[in-house]
Amino acid sequence: EILGHIRRALGRNGPLAGRRVVVTAGPTYEPIDPVRFIGNRSSGKQGFALAQAALDRGAEVVLIAGPVALETPIGARRIDVGTAAEMAEAVWREAEAADVLLMAAAVADYRPAQSRPFKIKRGEGLTLELIPTVDILAGVAARRASAGKPHVIVGFAAETRDLLENAQAKLQAKGLDLIVANDVTEPGAGFAVDTNRVTLIDARGRIEPLPLMSKAAVAEAILDRVVALLSATGGG
Template identity: 50%
Template sequence: MSKINLLTGKRILLGVTGSIACYKAVDLASKLTQAGAEVDVILTEGAQRFVMPLTFRSVTGRPSYTDMWSLDDHVRHVGLGETADLFVIAPATAHTMAKLATGLADNLLTVTALAARCPILIAPAMDGGMYGHPATQANVATLRERGVQFAGPAVGRMASGLAGLGRMVEPAELLGFIRQAVAQGGPLAGRKVVVSTGPTREPLDPVRFISNRSTGKQGLAVAQAALDAGADVTVVHGPISEPIPFGATAVPVQTTEQMGEAVLSAAKDADVLFMVAAVADFRPNTQSDKKIKKTDEQWGLAIGLEVTLDILTAVKTERDKSGYPRIVLGFAAETHNAFEYGRDKLLRKGLNFIAVNDVTDQGAGFAVDTNKVLLLSSAGVVEEMPMQSKTAVAERLVHHVANSLNGSAH
């Protein structure tokens, strides 16, 4: 059973140069290892003045390399450079970037960079006005022309106490850059994907609203899985507490009507729409512009409701005219007769797939990290997914959609 498990088994070569930001490289190596990557580290002489090779070995469980002349294998740089899936240099000092731009190869890191056959990602780190200096900018331009990718630098306070452009990006953000670099050429590369997620809120007055228990966790997992498959991802989201995956375009909304407008706009030329959001089906037919008081007899205890926009029906109408989005996967959160309701929704709304989950199953409802999903198409059951992480569910959904879009059998 194929899965899009992006970093598991990937060989990441991490080059570390002499900057105080070396401590961030240790955190990055740990995060990569926890994500399943095999991380080999090369430290320059300057880097070893800030952090010991043993520190990296402790978090990666793999050797750290320093001096190419003391290695038993005198062509170690060739082996490291040709077997890596990605070469990340973080932190990268102005000095090392100058060497890379001019092709100098006087240490294990720079000679390995020349031998590398994989993409190279650089995270600059330097103080003062060094990054903006014409010499550094010329080196950056040269490296970019050769296909080297850059993560940052960021603006912030530096070791000297100055503030400006030159800080190494934080490890969590750099991990996002790495995922993007590794995802290039994935099954959804060059595809535009729209994901809706989270709840919508229908206001009753300035302080109250009608909503539901959705947290957006499953939709965010789908967005990350689509990014990991190489897609260009737009996330239309209601109020959620977790961050949008790095690399996705975020479109925040509040009401069902706003979400409908945003989804229709984003999906008009999309290859795939994952409609994961738990939109409010009803809204108050009257809104107060002031907070309703308990003593307000005009409102009493009765709240009149009206039906909100049916987003998937609106998508079907536009899709029948334009052919976009090419693939639509909907969700059906049910409490009973899940299969019957899900199949009916699939057919009525012209979906390619529908992911049905019974939210009464323990561990498969809202605000949890697991889910249990039945994936249906017009041909019947595509896959019955047992209880597992929402990340794993998302990977399976993206796998099936990618196969369908690319013309493969399920």
């Protein structure tokens, strides 16, 4: 805890001093009934590392977290959410006053069409109708178009094949400034582990593959790019 306060003090004159950074982290859980849910394999570690790296650079940090078992970085304001819809509401509310939005959460793409009020009893078979969840980034883009904020939006693409193609398509479709692509099937990358291997792709098409490194180091690299993008856009 002392370390957290020291980091905060050291960051006070950092390149993100006076900037508000909103970070999403972790999975969302979409309820099937009161007991069961559809989840995704996200530990939240990369998002929490991003929050810490933003704090270290002097930013005011809002951390919107799905269900994870991680300590809040000292100095961050944490908002806990469960479902994609709850995350959307929190992101949309916070994004309008944010300079930077880092969407590291592994938000569910699908949810059950209905959530049942009572536990389904064991039976012979069951068909679950899934429907797409709300498109959080589409809502953010609409708000940026009207409010001018956030200045920098960074998305994440966790893929299992066609990594660069899928990530570039998402960058363009969602109007992102930067996308962090990682192949979660690679050893040492993705969920639960403390390391990650990512490729950064920006809106000008620049592709920068980073070596295997700790999630903290990945966060540093992303925040350095964010600082550069903020200067380039002249945001604020």
